[in-house]
Amino acid sequence: MVTSSVAAAQRVESLSSSGVQSIPKEYVRPQEELTSIGDVFEEEKKKDGPQVPTIDLKEIDSEDEVVREKCRQKLKQAAVDWGVMHLVNHGISDDLLENVKKAGKAFFELPIEEKERHANDQASGNVQGYGSKLANNASGQLEWEDYFFHLVYPEDKRDLSIWPKTPADYTEVTSEYARQLRSLATKILSILSVGLGLEEGRLEKEVGGLEELMLQMKINYYPKCPQPELALGVEAHTDISALTFILHNMVPGLQLFYEGKWVTAKCVPNSIVMHIGDTIEILSNGKYKSILHRGLVNKEKVRISWAVFCEPPKEKIILKPLPETVSETEPPLFPPRTFHQHIQHKLFRKTQDTLLSKKV
Numbered sequence: 001m002v003t004s005s006v007a008a009a010q011r012v013e014s015l016s017s018s019g020v021q022s023i024p025k026e027y028v029r030p031q032e033e034l035t036s037i038g039d040v041f042e043e044e045k046k047k048d049g050p051q052v053p054t055i056d057l058k059e060i061d062s063e064d065e066v067v068r069e070k071c072r073q074k075l076k077q078a079a080v081d082w083g084v085m086h087l088v089n090h091g092i093s094d095d096l097l098e099n100v101k102k103a104g105k106a107f108f109e110l111p112i113e114e115k116e117r118h119a120n121d122q123a124s125g126n127v128q129g130y131g132s133k134l135a136n137n138a139s140g141q142l143e144w145e146d147y148f149f150h151l152v153y154p155e156d157k158r159d160l161s162i163w164p165k166t167p168a169d170y171t172e173v174t175s176e177y178a179r180q181l182r183s184l185a186t187k188i189l190s191i192l193s194v195g196l197g198l199e200e201g202r203l204e205k206e207v208g209g210l211e212e213l214m215l216q217m218k219i220n221y222y223p224k225c226p227q228p229e230l231a232l233g234v235e236a237h238t239d240i241s242a243l244t245f246i247l248h249n250m251v252p253g254l255q256l257f258y259e260g261k262w263v264t265a266k267c268v269p270n271s272i273v274m275h276i277g278d279t280i281e282i283l284s285n286g287k288y289k290s291i292l293h294r295g296l297v298n299k300e301k302v303r304i305s306w307a308v309f310c311e312p313p314k315e316k317i318i319l320k321p322l323p324e325t326v327s328e329t330e331p332p333l334f335p336p337r338t339f340h341q342h343i344q345h346k347l348f349r350k351t352q353d354t355l356l357s358k359k360v
């Protein structure tokens, strides 16, 4: 266990509130990356060029088959073209979304010493709790964010002892949100299954079903950054999950790498951003995309986002393109691997890329 004084020194929040005018070198991105980092508020305003699709789920269960299929088809197409979308009319009430956001924000507004009582201990493999990225590669590169990470579903796998006790409604609202997201995930997986010509329940089963699909929530807290043109809140990556659902506090930051350019996601009120992750990309043999994305920071406003990663069990399932997605003209694009192996493979590749000074 790290002592609180050492842990506090690692928090980006304390760095931000210390009033430093220039950020430590560990946060400065490599030269070739800097050329693509702009002012996020200006970027968000841009109307030209491709935009992340917005999918209205209002008709997802319509009794009119034509209407229902049209809605489902749009979702499928967005998963094929982009692998990320804004979901609106998703069935989760605005009140619940607001309460989840209020609760997470209230936790992060506690003094750092209070939050440190929930600090995780990455060195001993305990990643649940309050944390900041530790340098895991030769360059010592860091990201401009602190986070709170915990498993939220299935309920019998949660460790409620590490969940914030303040604010008092944190556990209740976060649990309810997780339950409702879990149902939404089932619906989405069923549409994606049918989109591949599979039975409705197939992808759900392939990622572990109700018992084994793990929903992990990561609240990302991006403090104001004195030199946002030099840093990233989250570096470019694809999600390893099956699906990821994201809420945010209406401060822009998310960028998607689409057709060779970084596209800044607009802030769509009451929407949930949904990513297709690597797991579904593999199972679908690349028909659904896991898009490269990253997070920008800014000088003026704290950004908070709530990501829920829906992940298959680490060892129990072998991930590989489903036989129905493979043919003579469409050979398997991914060798078989467990989820754990997939994580290791990505970490290894990243370390190699860093050592070779390649852009990751």
Ligand SMILES: [Fe+2]
Pocket: 237, 238, 239, 293
């Ligand atoms: Fe991500």
